Amino acid sequence: MTAPQTSRTRLGVWVQFALLAGPLLSMLDSSIVNVAVAPIAAELKAPLATVQWTVSGYLLALGIGLAATSYFARRFGTLPVYLVSVVAFTAASLLCGLAPTAELLIVARVVQGLAGAPMVPLAMSMMLGSGGGARSMSPAAGILLFLGPALGPSLGGILIAVWDWRAIFLINLPIGAIAALCVRRIPRSLAAARQPGARFDAVGWLLLAGGLGVLLFGAGNSETGGWSTPQTWVPIAAGGVLLACYAAWAWRSTHPVVDLSVIAGAPKVLSLILCAVASVVTYAAIFLLPVFMQSAQGYTALAAGAALLPQGVLTGLSLAFGPRLLSRWTVRMTVSLGFTLLTAASAALLAIGLTTPLWVTALVLAVRSASIGLVISPLLSVILRGLDDSRLADANTLFSIWQRIAGSIGIAVIVTEFTRSALPSGPVAGLHQAATALIALSGAALVAALFLPRQRSESLTAA
DSSP states (O other): OOSOOOTTOOOOHHHHHHHHHHHHHHHHTTTGGGGGHHHHHHHHTOOHHHHTHHHHHHHHHHHHHHHHHHHHHHHHOHHHHHHHHHHHHHHHHHHHHHOSSHHHHHHHHHHHHHHHTTHHHHHHHHHHSTTOGGGGSOTHHHHHHHHHHHHHHHHHHHHHHHSOTTHHHHTHHHHHHHHHHHHTTSOGGGSOOOOTTOOOOHHHHHHHHHHHHHHHHHHHHHHHHOSSSHHHHHHHHHHHHHHHHHHHHHHHOSSOSSOGGGGOSHHHHHHHHHHHHHHHHHHHHHHHHHHHHHHTSOOOHHHHHHHTHHHHHHHHHHHHHHHHHHTTSOHHHHHHHHHHHHHHHHHHGGGOOTTOOHHHHHHHHHHHHHHHHHHHHHHHHHHTTTOOHHHHHHHHHHHHHHHHHHHHHHHHHHHHHHHHHHHHHOHHHHHHHHHHHHHHHHHHHHHHHTTSOOOOHHHHHTO
């Protein structure tokens, strides 16, 4: 980074909570409702096709909100926008939990998506900026920032089993309220100041918001309708065209809504792609294994959820020690080690069968998730190389957009592969077929990692 570091500033536990709670809530709620569609439809006496819009509406609104995040951060300042997002998201969660009809629930979910969109990129900007926030963060940040979307269905299943579907929204209230109160404790040195003269790129926003929204909508449809239906491929194709149009527009615009130049250069583009691959390979197994443990092995939702807990500890530790390895190893070496572990742990999925003990599955998941810390930390150092705080919102917004797109499409493809193989041959064959695809993905990423920079993290961040 170009600005001076203040890494000795220690962040209290409540400041860390404020920075992590927002992203956690936003990412969990992007997937937690997936397991609640049937119970919601039954209680509200609404067709499944209507209730499905509680998921699709959130994703559409998320795309619209992400497209405007960088502009709002520049115009009004990172910290005020983050506070408004947390408050609005919490209020929308209350409306979701109290909604008497499916239509009102859908409206509240749209508000949730709009409010939740800025929280991930803005929190990352404050943690990764020149204020040195990330250096004072607990390793728990790794659990929350990179496993949130994948843990949503399991957490949702547990809450529905213990209480009912309204609990998946009402649980946000105490977390969001405390986070909103704690946001005022965040040091202003962590947040970029507002730029009153910032201009809004209306054309760019329409292209980016429209493209991201319909693409995420199409990817969501694939889980229920498959990839061959027009409800899936038409929105994905249309979204891809709109995003390509935005890219062409942004490179020529003097004030793009999201500046693409922050990822200019082959190392940054490669790092962005590898981040997405790591997320897909990690998240896909976390999505599939709880389903496998419950439907094929006969475990309860609570037991399946408990099997996911050890991975959080190792993920946090790997994200804590990843930067320390970078001080001794190069980016190429650290990321290659991470993908080697991820490939090996993906291969271990081939040993899981109907009688595999729960602790073995938990161990495999933990090793897989631990590897992501060795991958994400150094890749982010490449992506954010040479950027001052005023451009971090753009970089982190692009990172969030790319993660959402890659995660939605990539995971849907893996789930489709699992389902296609499981129908004729059983769930074990489906799991092993999906594992083979994950091995191929992580193996290809390992080869690509050999083209990453050889510099250590100090060389990258000093640029």
